[in-house]
Amino acid sequence: MDTPEWPATEAEAVAVQERLRGQVRAEAPSGFRPKTATGLDVHYTDVLTAAVCTIDLETLEVVDSATCVGPESFPYIPGLFAFRELPLLLRALEQLTTPPEVLVCDGQGLAHPRRFGLACHAGVLTGIPALGVGKNALGDFDPPGPRRGDWSALTDGGEVVGRALRTQDDVKPVFVSVGHLVDLDTATDLVLRLTPRYRLPETTRQADHLARR
DNA sequence: GCGACAG
């Protein structure tokens, strides 16, 4: 992949988001039936460790993984989160043996103040379908029903930008949004398939585990 | 103006 342009200032980063967000496609390719999903996560110590982990959607077993260590590329600023982690994550993705079919990002996609969160950014730069699963939301939502699979709309400025999705009975929901080349129904379905047992997707859990070693 | 703010 080409080396992405990387901003040095907050204003430049915002400008990059506003220029790239027009490329987001909130629609899955026809016949999109991924057999695997790839989780992305970063662990913070004195340096960053990025881990990516591909999981078989049928067995939920890890079939491929890679890690990458390096410095942060940008300070953490809410709304500009992707600029901190993405360069390292992209390097880790390049080390995978098999090309990812869909990226499951730890954070938001369209559920972002400028509609261009980490999942959109990762999807647009790689051209790979992507979705975001956040542990916390930036927008507004009413609590979904109490059972696994129940969901409610996540909105921002009156616009639906994602879903608050209950992945386990009586457990705090996760926040699902489109990143790129998927629709919200497909994203929701994938997240439920990845969460038969725990609140967070198996992709995120495995990537997190990998990044801590 | 003040506080809140994905990870």
Next chain:
DNA sequence: ATCTTGTCGC
């Protein structure tokens, strides 16, 4: 994100 023990439950 991270600083941190024990404890309850499957």
